[in-house]
Amino acid sequence: MCTYNTEHARITGSGKGRTGWVPLTDATVYFDHPVHAQAEHTLNIDLTGTGAAGDRIAVELTAESARALVAAIERALGKVPADLLEGPWR
C-alpha cells in the first residue's frame, strides 16, 4: 500500500550530499515505498535546504533500523551535558 503519511520538521544544521556540504532547513519523514531499499516499505527521510532538488540527502531504513537510529540519537544526546546542547549556532 501507499501510506501517503508524511511528517515535517524544521531543522538547523548541515549535510553532505552529491555537491558537498549544504545547509539544511527541512526534514520530511514518511513510511512508504522505497526507491532503492529492497523492502516493500521503509522509513524514509529527506533532508533538504534551499538548494536544488538534487541536493536532497535521503535515507531509506527498515522500521527496525529506524527505531535503532532514533534510540542511538537519544542515547548520544543523553550523554552530553545540557549546557552543550543549547546554542547559539555559529
Place this chain on the structure above:
Amino acid sequence: MDDAMTAGTISITGAGGDRIEAYYAGPSSGDRLGGVVLIHHMPGYDRWSKEVARRFAADGYHVVLPNLYSREAPGADPDDAAAVARARGGVPDERLVGDVGAAAAHLRGLPSSNGKVAVIGHCSGGRQAVLAGCNLDLQGVVDCYGAYVIGTPAADFPVRAGGLEDQLGNLSCPLLGLFGAEDSYPSPEQVAELDRLLTEHGKEHELHSYDGAGHAFFCADRPSYRPKQAVDGYAKIADFFTRTIGDS
C-alpha cells in the same frame, strides 16, 4: 513484422500553459494507431514507468508519459523530484487534468492517430486516471490499484487526494480496474464500493482483484512484484485497449 520503435523525451504544453517534460514511445511506422496516456506512480517519472510506456508501444500504441513533477523539480532525478512533490503535498487535481488533457491532445494530433485515447495509471496514478476519465473525453480508463478513488482521507492527510465518489457519474468511458486483494489502499471493501457506484451510474466497467497480490504488483523492480498476477493483468489491459482504442 516491423517492430521498430521510437522513444524519447518530448515537451508538451500542460495545464496553465506550462511547458512540461514527457516521454513518448510508439511504433516507428503504422497507421490509425490508438493513444495511451500513462500516468506515473507516486515515486515519479522513473525508469520502470518508461519501461511500461515502451511495452504499450510494442503493442502498437502511441504512448505519452507526462512528468507530473516537471514544475517542482525540472531536470532533477525522478526520486528527487518525487521527494519535492511529496513535501509540497502532491499534484493538484486541476493541474493533473490539464496535463493529461494536453497529453491526450498531443496523441490525437499525431498524423497516424486514430483519434482514440485511453489513460492508465498506477498507485496515485490509478486515482488520477479515474479523475481524468471523469473530466476529459477519453475512450478508456485503466485504474491499477489507485487509492482514494473511494474514501476520504483524514483531515491531516498530507497529500492532495480526495475521494472521487461524486465525480463517477461523469465518467466518459469504460473502466478497467486491477487490484490486489491484499491491498489496504484501496481495500477490497473500497473496490466493492467502486463496483457498486459504477453499476449504479450505468458505467461500463470490469474490476479484478487478484489473490496473493497487494499494492504495486506490476512493479517489476520492487518486492511487491507478483509475476503471475502482473502477466494476467497485462493480458486484460491488452484486451481492453484492443476494444477501446484499437482501430476497429
